[in-house]
Amino acid sequence: EVQLVQSGAEMKKPGESxxxxxxxxxxxxxxxxxxxxxxxxxxGLEWMGLIYPRDSDTRYSPSFQGHVTFSADTxxxxxxxxxxxxxxxxxxFYYCARQTPTVTxxxxxxxxxxxxxxx
Amino acid sequence: xxxxxxxxxxxxxxGQSVTISCTGTDSDVGGYKYVxxxxxxxxxxxxxxxxxxxxxxxxxxxxxxxSKSGNTASLTISGLQxxxxxDYYCCSYTGTYTHVLFGGGTKLTVx
Numbered sequence: 001e002v003q004l005v006q007s008g009a010e011m012k013k014p015g016e017s018x019x020x021x022x023x024x025x026x027x028x029x030x031x032x033x034x035x036x037x038x039x040x041x042x043x044g045l046e047w048m049g050l051i052y053p054r055d056s057d058t059r060y061s062p063s064f065q066g067h068v069t070f071s072a073d074t075x076x077x078x079x080x081x082x083x084x085x086x087x088x089x090x091x092x093f094y095y096c097a098r099q100t101p102t103v104t105x106x107x108x109x110x111x112x113x114x115x116x117x118x119x
Numbered sequence: 120x121x122x123x124x125x126x127x128x129x130x131x132x133x134g135q136s137v138t139i140s141c142t143g144t145d146s147d148v149g150g151y152k153y154v155x156x157x158x159x160x161x162x163x164x165x166x167x168x169x170x171x172x173x174x175x176x177x178x179x180x181x182x183x184x185x186s187k188s189g190n191t192a193s194l195t196i197s198g199l200q201x202x203x204x205x206d207y208y209c210c211s212y213t214g215t216y217t218h219v220l221f222g223g224g225t226k227l228t229v230x
Contacts, residue, residue, distance in 0.1 A: 033216075037165075044122065045157070045165065045208050047219040059216040095164055104212045105155035105170035112164050 002026040004034075004096050004110035011116045012086050019082040020113045022096030029077035030054040033099040035106055036070065036081050040092040050099065051079060086117045123148065123209055125222035132230045136197040139225045141209030142190060147220050149190035153212035156185055156194045159224075160205050168207075169194060196227070204229045 007021040022034065036048040049060040053072035060068070069082040079096055094113050097106035124142040131137040141148065141156075148154055154172045157165035167176055169185035172192065184195045192211075196203055209222040 035219075037221075044224040045210075045221040047221060050216045061217050061219070097165075100170060102171075103216060104153040105167060105210065106157075106165075107167050107170070107176060109164040109166070 002098065002108045004098060004108055006096060006110040006113045009114040009116070011118070013119055014086055014088055014117055016086050017082070017084045018086055018115065019080050020094060020115065022079045022081070022110050024077045024079070024098065027098070030074055032101070033103050034072070034079045035097045035099055037095045037097060037106070038092045039095065039112075048081075050103070053079060086115075088117050088119075090115060091117050123211060123220050123222035125207075125209060125225045127223070128226045128228065130228040130230055131199045133199050133201065135199050136195060137199060137227065139194045139207055139209075139227070141192040141194070141222045143192075143211055143220065144190055147211040147213045147218075148187065148192050151212065151214055152187070153214075154185065154187055154192040155210045155212075156183075157208045157210065158205050159208065165208065199229055201229050203227060
């Protein structure tokens with residue numbers, strides 16, 4: 001069974017750093033792109049970008065380029081989303097999602113990680 | 120790029136059919152066969168319902184169907200059930216991995 005399990009909720013202060021994780025199982029982790037999606041409180045879904053775990057090829061949405069970093073550890077089948085310098089506006093649910101082989105949709109999703117940034 | 124345009128809400132009675140529209144441009148919905156639809160319950164992760172315009176993943180009931188005409192894609196839910204009450208999002212992959220657009224979401228109420 002394909003599963004993506006994300007790390008737990010986080011509370012941080014503005015300016016702090018954070019790294020959240022997304023662990024894949026039930027499939028060959030290195031063969032599928034992983035996408036990241038933001039959902040701010042009460043709002044819709046926003047595309048952040050993708051990482052290909054096999055070679056860490058990353059593609060960022062222009063809206064998030066420079067503010068977040070994607071990475072992956074193939075030894076633990078885990079993808080990561082990282083911030084250096086959180087802002088209050090980063091408060092949101094963050095979802096990882098496995099991409100279909102054609103990279104035209106997201107077929108399996110993690111349960112989401114709530115990140116709260118507040119002074 | 121702007122988000123795709125969806126109605127904020129739709130409603131229907133059990134057993135009826137409802138259609139949710141998703142309007143984009145020639146550069147996204149109209150230009151590619153890469154429209155997908157997701158169902159999201161409050162506090163839960165989205166779930167893939169339709170991919171590549173009109174394909175259903177295994178396990179998704181055939182009450183859910185997708186189509187596209189020009190720059191507008193549609194999700195039709197037939198034989199509405201109470202469990203269909205949720206938020207629905209369309210999505211268009213635009214041929215570059217960096218430009219993936221979601222619709223603003225549509226809240227479906229089953230009366």
